[in-house]
Amino acid sequence: MNDFASVSDVAASHADSPKTLAEAAYRQLRRDIIEGIHHPGDKLRVEHLKDQYSVGAGTLREALQLLVTDALVVAQGQRGFRVAPISLDDFEDITRTRVLLETVALQQSIELGDDNWEASVVAAFHMLSRAEDKLEDGTDAAREEWEERNRVFHEVLISACPSRWVRHFQNILYLQSERYRRLSLFRQPISRDVHAEHQAIVDAALARNAQEATRILTEHILRTLEAVRKLPANLLS
Amino acid sequence: MNDFASVSDVAASHADSPKTLAEAAYRQLRRDIIEGIHHPGDKLRVEHLKDQYSVGAGTLREALQLLVTDALVVAQGQRGFRVAPISLDDFEDITRTRVLLETVALQQSIELGDDNWEASVVAAFHMLSRAEDKLEDGTDAAREEWEERNRVFHEVLISACPSRWVRHFQNILYLQSERYRRLSLFRQPISRDVHAEHQAIVDAALARNAQEATRILTEHILRTLEAVRKLPANLLS
DNA sequence: ATGGATAAAAATCTCGAGAAAACATTGACG
DNA sequence: CGTCAATGTTTTCTCGAGATTTTTATCCAT
Structure with a gap:
């Protein structure tokens, strides 16, 4: 069939139950x-x-x-x-490599994505937006759900990229960056208007404006790097 | 100190003795x-x-x-x-992703590499050339040594790339492509003038001509894809 | 003969104990 | 007083047997 994430997949998140x-x-x-x-x-x-x-x-x-x-x-x-130890250098590396892979993947996704892909993107964005609402509660479960849906959102965005390897590497890098993002979120919980950034990406993607979409996505990813850069050095122990 | 592969490292290949x-x-x-x-x-x-x-x-x-x-x-x-199963689609994916990462890495290497890097490249190329001579014997050991030194050559070429992640992913992709290359080498042992290609890459790299170097490297990698494309389909079972 | 269900068989997954190695402390010697 | 060596402790690594799950084969009913 197709290789894109289906809408139901998005709804079910990544709920592969561990069998072992x-x-x-x-x-x-x-x-x-x-x-x-x-x-x-x-x-x-x-x-x-x-x-x-x-x-x-x-x-x-x-x-x-x-x-x-x-x-x-x-x-x-x-x-x-x-x-695994962490360092600012490492996070810079992770971020730049992520930008490299994720922009290429997004370009291809925008070029090749069909209706199913568009629906998946919209669905994932919706799920993420809902999670943002619940984020007000401040509970751990809410934040965890937001993290997961954010991950799924970025995954779905590039799900129409035909390269399994690019998507695979992107997954690994996303997991890595998650460690660092938690550090920055701990200090400055919600300073950025992440919702608007995501919205802009979705708009540009659906408008098939690859240049604009990748530009926003790049800034979006780099912003987290800036946030981590401003952290006190002792947190990167 | 520096993060480049030292000349002695090149000489010693990748002889990490397994401790477990x-x-x-x-x-x-x-x-x-x-x-x-x-x-x-x-x-x-x-x-x-x-x-x-x-x-x-x-x-x-x-x-x-x-x-x-x-x-x-x-x-x-x-x-x-x-x-892991193999397929032509998979190898296309591997190759294109490898080109993407390896060209970026080579660009940075050419831009940032110091004398030590240049020496490493020359040394690795020399080791590879020697292995090519021995390849005439047709022994398994000779071919295996050539494979290893070819791997090291490509690794050293991008060793001045500051991104550990790019180099890590490149390593994984190289291992993957090795499986397919063995298939193609089995059929048409030495049709291409690989030596000349490598020589051209080294020349362009030392001349700090990034555009030319990446162009040749890309063709070099894609040539293997073409060779595999011409294989009978039943080999890709 | 075909389809489904039951039972036997094979393979995987899991656990705890023994062997090998690394680490820390102590003591002796220059 | 500092360095080195030996010893004891801790931790890792390895192995074989038992419990679960998957797969295969068989048998009966339709």
Whole structure:
């Protein structure tokens, strides 16, 4: 059929239920690392964590290995696992690479996307807008839902890009940037008018104005970099 | 210090000795998959492979997980592991994405590379040329050494690119394309004058002619795609 | 003969204990 | 007083067996 995200997929978010304990532990761990519960550079001792996540040693090991795939955890030879360190340089790199890939993908999406793609974009934007409303409550669940829907929105935007590899790399980079964004959101919760930026992207995309859409998207992504740049250096430990 | 590959690194190739059994099994498996010993789509049964690679079940499992990182193996929920399938579409995607990343990286390398980088490039090209001579013997070892030095050459070319992520993604894509290149080399061993192409890239790079260098590099990469396109379809099973 | 359901078989996933390696502390020697 | 070496502790890595799930084969009913 087509390779685009269907509207129902958007509605269902990314609710692949974890079928294995290792994957469940993997998701929990990933969330905890992105949330900052495990600090960058922290050692991840299997003996200590296997109780916390209620799985066996080998299982937790597998979960950690999966996190190495996402580059959220680094494995050092015979010296165990560690939460991937963060730095401003790294985030600059992530951001610029993301801009490179995401603009190319968006161009192709705008060029090739069909009605189904347009509907997906509109739907994802709607879901995101709703989540923005609930964000007023200030609950953790609301913020988490917003994060997820924001991710889906960016994913759907480029879902008509025919390159699976570009989309794959974009996913990885998005996960990475999520760690940094949490840091900036913690300090200056809602300074930017993110909604307007997203709206502008959607408008330009549906108008098939690739140049305008990529321009806004680039600024949109770079703005987060600026926000992180203004953070106190000690947060990037 | 600097982040470039040192000349000695080039000489030493990529000889990180595997310090763990899992990593050793991972490398063997990776080589076997790229070599085509395990065919695309094949099921990788842990029970059967753990004897073949002389490791425990859990260890082999870890090795397989590492291969998922390189996208050479796909893991399906509770249904075990499988060699990643191949297709012409996939290789087109890999190639185009590789061109995108590698040209950007080469541009930056040419712009930012210092004397050390130039020396690395010359050294890697020399190593590759020597391997080309030995290629006449037709031994497996010679071809394998050429493959490795070709990889190093492309890696060193973009080693002055400051983006670790671009280089990381390029590594993954190179590994992928290696699978397909083996297929094409099997049929038409040495039809192209690869040496001249590499020489032209080196010349343009050292002359700091980014436009020319990226142009040649792009053609160079695309040529392999054309070679694979001409393969009989049944090889892409 | 075809389709569905049950049961046997195979493979995967999970767990805990033993072996190997790395780390930290302490003591001795120059 | 500083450096080096040896020892003990901690942590990681590895292995084989048991529990779940998937797959295959068989059998009965339509």
